[in-house]
Amino acid sequence: MADHTIYDEDDNPTLAMRAIESDEEGDETRDSGTTTSHDQSQHHAESQNDSDEDDLEDGMLPRDLPRRTTFYDPVAERQMSQTDAKFFYHRSKVDLRTGVNVGSQSTPHGSPLVTSGSHPATEYGADSLILDMDTRRSDANGLAPENSSSGFDAVPGSESTARTQAQAASHALGYPLTHPTHDSQTTHAANEKINDNSNAGFSGGGLFDTEPHITTELSAISQDIQRILDLRRKYVTLSLQGANDNPRDEPEWDIYPPPPEPAWRQASDRQTGGSDGARDGKRPLRRRKPGQDIGEDFDMNDLSPLPGVDGMTFRLDDSGVYQVFDDEAAQTPGIQVPTIREFYMDLDDILNVSSDGPTKSFAFRRLQYLEGKFNLYVLLNEYQETADSKKVPHRDFYNVRKVDTHVHHSACMNQKHLLRFIKSKMKKFPNEVVLFRDGRHLTLAEVFASINLTAYDLSIDTLDMHAHTDSFHRFDKFNLKYNPIGESRLRTIFLKTDNFIHGRYLAEITKEVISDLESSKYQMVEWRISVYGKTIDEWDKLAAWVVDNKLFSHNVRWLIQIPRLYDVYKASGLMETFEQVVRNLFQPLFEVTKDPSSHPKLHVFLQRVIGFDSVDDESKVERRLFKKFPVPKAWDTKQNPPYSYWIYYLFSNMVSLNYWRRKRGFNTFVLRPHCGEAGDSEHLAVAALCCHSISHGLLLRKVPLLQYVFYLDQIGIAMSPLSNNALFLTYERNPFHQYFRRGLNVSLSTDDPLQFAFTKEPLIEEYAVAAQIYKLSPVDMCELAKNSVKQSGYELSIKEQWLGPSCDKPGKEGNTMVKTNVPDRREEFRYFTLLQEREVLGRYVNFNVNNDLSSSTTGAGNNMAEFAASTAQGAVLSDPGHQLESPVLTSMGSPTGLASREQVWSNDGMADLHLSGSDPRMFPGVFTPGQRVASFRNLGQAIDGKASDDALGSEAT
Template structure:
């Protein structure tokens, strides 16, 4: 059989088919489900499918050139003999990409066969083989559902000011004290006091504190959501969705995502995206390697990496904590550290009561690593935060509000900050807890940060809110759920209206990015009410469901942001833990209300919602090592599939104290993923750049002395028109590939919805 002859007979005009039927893919699916024995990287069926697609693609490239052969002749990229073998290294030339660089067509858009599932030409080649084929009514309806879901998310995100361009801190005139340092490497020299960076000699009196706004006050709406009202009693923000609207919108997306045709459609679209990535990488692997070698002073180690999900009380590794504890025992044994049994105990007395000395302590004694006994046992995992299994040691060393005002935790935090600053290229977003048990929690936390000068241009904060209403209700700390909401948000509204009321809190909030919602997601959300009551009427002992928590975090945050934007203050986003375990519907409530999420491993079970996350590029901070110890073994983690399909994913460490062995847990996370998934360094370089998470980019950019182009990439606010961060043809090609893929998908949604 003459394969080259067969390829020359391939037609780019696909047969017209006005229906959406499973039979269109019967042949491909049969080929795809064959044996798995002919390749170490791909199964036989996968390799056969990719090779077939490769042949078709190169045939498409050849046909337009044949029509214009009078101008010039271009050789095929590879000979036909390489179809079913690994390709040899190509000559060192300017690399070609498998996508068209024309991201926005200049001529009016025509419907082509690319709208069909598995279309061979979608976003890859835009030649003159477009047709006026009419899509089936079922397909138009499916794209209409997708359009509806995306419009709902856009509404929720817009009114809550969670888009990066809505945040005043991303504007050119935003200023922060202390300003970022000038670009320099750590010279290992002790500087005199006058030459220390501002974060070491922070003086709150140098901070600009705006005056109070006397024209507004704080009120509640009919859903018990805090809001800012003017002198006439009218709310400043009137377009926040109500609790009823929220649950109706949720039910709408749930019903769409559970529809059979919608699930099949989304599943095949995701399979297509993954196969298209495999094809792209197969065609460009050697070119990428060649180009990367020519890129000066840029590799995996000096690309900025942001740990987008890490809990502050577990930000150090076990060895670091062990050394710190031993140091305190040896040097400050008589320091009073805790009040227990009606008396104040010193550090030495605490360890004497445990029959331990500094010499006895070891990694095994601390017993804080999460091993096999924590798998699907979140209760046991929480106990791992207690050194030696003793809650008193956790209170002494890992709490901000204790007898010594959190001084020990502040000391070890400074050491972690120093490691980050010395690395220069690593940043972190630390989660720190506010429980909602008391109205004074915010003031205490802000005082702890400001008084201990825990300020770093490599660090920003997120405030995590544990879902523990049932515990507080049982112990009598609160009477209703409304008390928790009031304790969480009333201080923020007050300091936004009058910053002089609590200057430390106002300065601390400049370094807060957003809010997180944490707890064991595997707990069952039982519906005790036919219609959920408002928070002031929720006085039952049962915990509200996940979606209820998320709505009241979102609604209060939206009202707070709407006022802070008017005053030119930075806004906050919502990034909850979602999709780690439990009900997959958590991901739908997060899709509406949140800018991004952490974990998201349950997206693999709901393909339609996963496709929505792809289309809207919702940030997903994934922690495979953490999931491996708690809910999902490493080999089953969907991270590589999410990445190949184009979801907005990043790697994060979650809890280095429980999962890491080195002082660079983020590098450890990357290295393990690269080894397990057998991906080269070039892919790892792309991981830190893909998510929409950021560490206050204005500050990051200034600290590197870079221009606006690099500043926008340091922001890590990923849009599809930003310039490249690594000035390299390699990442320009990768970016063009991702751009064209998502553009073709979103364009289909808009066009077919119109039809």
């Protein structure tokens, strides 16, 4: 048995001597003899023991005192902690005052020198800490100046240091950092970089040097994915759901009531004696304090006169779709709506591709690559992101705008709020008539007497509206939670808009919730409110409820949710065919578009409506009884139409409606249904085909191809992990964080605060739980808040006020960090990664057997080059003639490039770590016989070559 000796400082005088050396001792002390070291160590040990006894507190043992060892110095540790606490703030302040970089902080002896690579906070909004050791890498690439010395002697702020830091920052971020210039030579160099780097995730000799049958298969897969994207863009463009299709996003769009002026503008008006007259000279400007006098800034007369009658007309065709015509005599519709046959053919195409084995494997691998790339980015940039955030004054997570993109209006309050409201009505107005049932009028006191309850008996437990464990996978029980105390009559009284008191109680509690939202200032909501399609006057009743109660607020927008309950209506004898649902839902909308004066309140209400939602239990089994689905007027069975059938008729009628409303200058609508919470994955295929964005999207984790499509087109997903935790999926299994890391366009929402929330601010509660469970950083939370604003249906002028004047642009150009608190480097990483992924797909789409790329691929590469040359982050060079060459990008395209990387990074021994974030170009296990033979042949040649070298060496010896 081997004798293992453990050395200790007290037993080994040499180690003890090295442990007590101060940072100021010179080489003479370090080179002294063993005898001197032993004497000094003994003297130090005695003095140390004396000081330890003095430092001991009650109950402390000598072992509890921190001791300096070879690897740890408690004094230096405390000094560095204090330095770190003040480091970023003081350095940025000095940068702003002097315009120069600050020298490095003092570091412990023997540590590599750290220099500042930061720019003024107003320039790029980015900051990097670059080790001077990287200067030797730049020397190897020919980037250092001719007379430069070693990396540790570089002067901060010099030209060589700037280039070195820019190169190292480019390596750390994983994408090229170039100076924003329009020089043609720089653009050409960037073009070469993009062409070399566009095979992200396929490192090696390039995209098209694999086996021909493998590359052909990848090309076919990419063409299938591109065909899905083209189908989606066709449907979205046709229905005017794109980014710039809505007239409300135009600068001249009039928002009434107008949003509150920003604080700095209000102060300027007070100083200059600004007038309170009309904004446009037509109507008086009514001001109110946020959170007070809800609706007092709205007056229906201010909107008079309404627009007149339009000459276009509409008719319901035999297929159940409203068609728009230029006049009464026209026979050809103004816009060609896809038929239900075309819709299902396109849907089947998407389903076939998403179920294809190789396509699923390809999408799964790409998603894994995206997730790993983000993890690498976080490892390399999390401290720089923290530094960037600290430079932004006033702004943090609490005061960046965040929108609750998915919340149902009838459950928008928490249980305590509803309980307090019910008790107050019981005490103040017990004799108010609130219900007509069984031929008699009932007061509030009589209603509660019929259920044997008093105001004193009410409690949270009595209401029983919170979704506990009994509602998991029981959507029927969850729906019953909307009934206070399990009584549907209380839901009718307090949570319905169409009742005996015309929804007055619900309007009052809604105003209280709006007051809380306006007081918080930074929280917005998009409330879902129901239109069932049971009667044709539902729209007028809902609009009258909103307008008469003046439920207008800058913090609130509305979506119309349409429950899929045709089978219930059919069973109760309320209607005979599905066509009646279509008629009740859309005929009033076409009438008010033709003549706003026919439904004046509806016309005003629709200005605050964003779009349509489709809701119900997705887990219900959908049996396809027909090979070809009948048209709505022929759908007279008791079975409810499937999800795809509902979505098609919402979409097709919305196409005609949006076409007409845009021609009239009215706001258009989008389709944002509940999708992917449970049930069939076909729902997600329908959403990918024709919907603007979705809510939930849990099933995307089971369909990698559709998840990849959602990433490529950045389809919005409003997720509610707390809601899913109570209904369908436990919190730890929720894919929200995985979607976020992979770069999908996700946001957090509350769904039903009445059933799931405990606090007065349910949206903050949702963010807080997610931050604790998933360990989200402040930058992550601010990015989610920004995503929620971008997904929302607020007017572009409002979004520009919240996110910055260029919020509609991608990447760093569209990011205003002083408003969003999201570092430019994060936005640039997200955007550049998305461009790389699209470029990889585009190159495989345009691949042919002869390895000749079409001109469209070259064009795509040029676009990427222009982006890299003009918008990417970069260091400011004192000499614009020098061009930055990133070793990560220039070495990805060829074996010689890989060899140069090994030479450049040999000092750190990191030649083969793939720090660029690229994964191998081949899938594991996918090798052809030719490759195996070539591999063994190369191995044999290498062994023979080594043997011959050894023989020659022995002969020379």
